[in-house]
Amino acid sequence: MCNLYSNTMPVGAMRQLFAVEPGSDDLGNAQPLPAIFPKGTAPIIGLDADGTRWMKNTHWGFVLPQVSKKTGKPIQPKAVNNARDDKLRTSSFWKNSFVERRCLIPATSFCEAKGRNPATYVWFGVKGDDARPPFALAGVWRAFAGNYGGEFRELITSSMVTTTPNELVRDTHPDRMPAILHPEDYEEWLTGDPKSAFLLIRQFPADEMVIHQSGEGLKSDKGGL
Known part of the structure; x- marks a missing residue:
């Protein structure tokens, strides 16, 4: 399970990394996001009906x-x-989105908490030349229209796919970790048939990951800013 991650990539860097044309970018002058919590703002990359x-x-x-x-x-x-x-x-809650609306979730780190009172927050990322190399998580999305907090709202919602943890993450969270995609698999995740896309959900190699920081009260990955 993951209830906290970061995306501190500039918008232009996201467009370049994920091959999104400027006219198809609705983020505007989005600021870096060192802490994204559930119900928070989460940038994603998806596809129009024509494949854009x-x-x-x-x-x-x-x-x-x-x-x-x-x-x-x-x-x-x-x-x-x-x-x-x-x-x-198998679940009706997820199936249609997995079949029809897969997405990439840009990230620069994700966090898992270990223990309680106080919890230790462990921030994981991928290895690379930068301080916080960017990567993409496997995701799904769908539209919502209805009552939310006492008012009618129309939203695009997203969720990240989780899988069994590798040996690096397992010590902190023994059950789940986000499914990190290799760059060469981005296109297949977005456009492939469900069978081939499902095969991309697997443990990301522990030796290609790193712990960026760990400690009490670290609910924001400001080290990436």
């Missing part, structure tokens, strides 16, 4: 409407921000 790549800001987490058990009235929805790989092809 676009880049948009989304709401991190598929909206799951809820009603009060006492009153039966709508209450604040949940944001389901992690999609387990073992549920993608």
